[in-house]
Amino acid sequence: MRFAADARLCGADHAAGVSRNSRRTLIAVVATAATVAATLIAVSAVQGDSPQRSSTEPTLRVQQELFAGIPQQGIVLGSPAAPVTLVEFADLQCPYCSEFARVALPTLVQDYVRTGRAKLVFQGLAFLGPDSRTALRAVLAAGLQNRAWNVLDGLYGRQGAENGGWVTRRLLREVAGDVRGLDVRRMLRQSTSPSVTRLIRDADRFAREGGVHGTPTFFVGRSGGPLQRVQLTSLSAEALRPALDAALAG
Amino acid sequence: MNDPGARLVLAVAAAFGLVIAAYLTAVHYRGGVPVCAGGGCEVVQRSRYAELFGVPVALLGTLVFTTLLVSAVLRAPVVVAGAAAVALAGVAFAAYLVYVQVVVLDAICVWCVASDALSVVVAAAAWQRLRHTLA
Numbered sequence: 479m480r481f482a483a484d485a486r487l488c489g490a491d492h493a494a495g496v497s498r499n500s501r502r503t504l505i506a507v508v509a510t511a512a513t514v515a516a517t518l519i520a521v522s523a524v525q526g527d528s529p530q531r532s533s534t535e536p537t538l539r540v541q542q543e544l545f546a547g548i549p550q551q552g553i554v555l556g557s558p559a560a561p562v563t564l565v566e567f568a569d570l571q572c573p574y575c576s577e578f579a580r581v582a583l584p585t586l587v588q589d590y591v592r593t594g595r596a597k598l599v600f601q602g603l604a605f606l607g608p609d610s611r612t613a614l615r616a617v618l619a620a621g622l623q624n625r626a627w628n629v630l631d632g633l634y635g636r637q638g639a640e641n642g643g644w645v646t647r648r649l650l651r652e653v654a655g656d657v658r659g660l661d662v663r664r665m666l667r668q669s670t671s672p673s674v675t676r677l678i679r680d681a682d683r684f685a686r687e688g689g690v691h692g693t694p695t696f697f698v699g700r701s702g703g704p705l706q707r708v709q710l711t712s713l714s715a716e717a718l719r720p721a722l723d724a725a726l727a728g
Numbered sequence: 729m730n731d732p733g734a735r736l737v738l739a740v741a742a743a744f745g746l747v748i749a750a751y752l753t754a755v756h757y758r759g760g761v762p763v764c765a766g767g768g769c770e771v772v773q774r775s776r777y778a779e780l781f782g783v784p785v786a787l788l789g790t791l792v793f794t795t796l797l798v799s800a801v802l803r804a805p806v807v808v809a810g811a812a813a814v815a816l817a818g819v820a821f822a823a824y825l826v827y828v829q830v831v832v833l834d835a836i837c838v839w840c841v842a843s844d845a846l847s848v849v850v851a852a853a854a855w856q857r858l859r860h861t862l863a
Contacts, residue, residue, distance in 0.1 A: 500862035507809050507858060511816030518817070519824045522780055651835050655775045662832065 556597030570613035585715035607641040619669040738853035739800035745846040749789035768835035815854035
């Protein structure tokens with residue numbers, strides 16, 4: 479009788495031991511899985527927050543990295559305290575604007591914006607047609623997340639035939655998806671928001687007041703002061719340098 | 729579900745997952761675009777989230793599904809436990825990738841979603857198998 483009781487006790491102990499081992503194994507499996515998953519997700523999230531590695535768009539990648547670390551506020555690129563302001567009126571479908579972004583912008587950003595000497599203000603116009611309007615709305619919506627210049631540059635890099643329907647929702651997602659820290663969905667949602675409409679109207683008004691009839695058109699001056707129109711002789715950084723340097727000296 | 733049943737589900741789901749992941753891996757290395765309903769595959773596959781440590785996520789999926797497929801024919805407890813850990817990690821990462829598609833990229837890749845759904849099935853089967861082995 480006593481042996482039977484001991485046997486039952488031993489059986490219970492054994493069962494409890496097995497149960498404890500099982501629980502330990504299950505916990506170990508879950509903990510391992512959680513650790514691995516957390517690591518993968520962390521790496522992916524960090525990667526997702528860094529510039530894209532792309533084999534097909536090297537130029538675009540370089541351009542996106544161009545803005546890294548430079549403050550953006552709405553349509554303004556550069557330090558808010560920069561002594562000089564350069565305003566660009568541009569249309570997203572304008573090939574000259576695209577060329578300017580490709581050829582001159584990197585130098586201007588490196589020499590004037592990154593150094594805190596000037597800030598760039600994008601005033602978007604959409605006189606070339608429907609694709610201009612759609613693209614502009616996306617850029618301004620990205621500006622609501624302080625990523626306007628990244629999307630602007632991405633769209634210039636993929637500029638298609640004028641009003642050929644190239645500014646598709648898919649393209650906007652692709653371009654916006656390349657921009658670190660940009661909520662693509664929010665950008666698309668806000669592209670038709672009253673805030674964006676207000677920015678478009680403001681730019682139209684500034685263009686009328688400044689007598690802007692073509693793009694790109696530039697104005698330079700001391701921040702907070704009157705701006706002077708710059709007559710471009712070429713679409714290079716050198717064409718803007720004298721005006722910028724003069725404003726800095728003033 | 730008994731062990732043979734869990735093994736069968738694990739093997740079948742892992743095999744389907746392997747086919748999808750292998751297809752996406754091939755597309756990735758060929759530089760093409762997956763045949764896709766809805767048009768979201770290109771966005772997802774060319775996004776920053778399509779690679780991890782410089783390795784295509786699709787290739788990692790291929791390796792994971794291959795591992796789980798092989799584990800389905802083995803009975804050693806350590807293999808079953810390892811497979812369960814891999815499958816659970818896989819399903820957690822799959823959930824994160826669904827979040828990325830829906831919230832971050834606003835684009836759905838149907839192949840990826842199918843693979844993610846299979847990850848859930850595979851994880852459930854692997855977990856069931858582990859519990860059966862430990863019972």
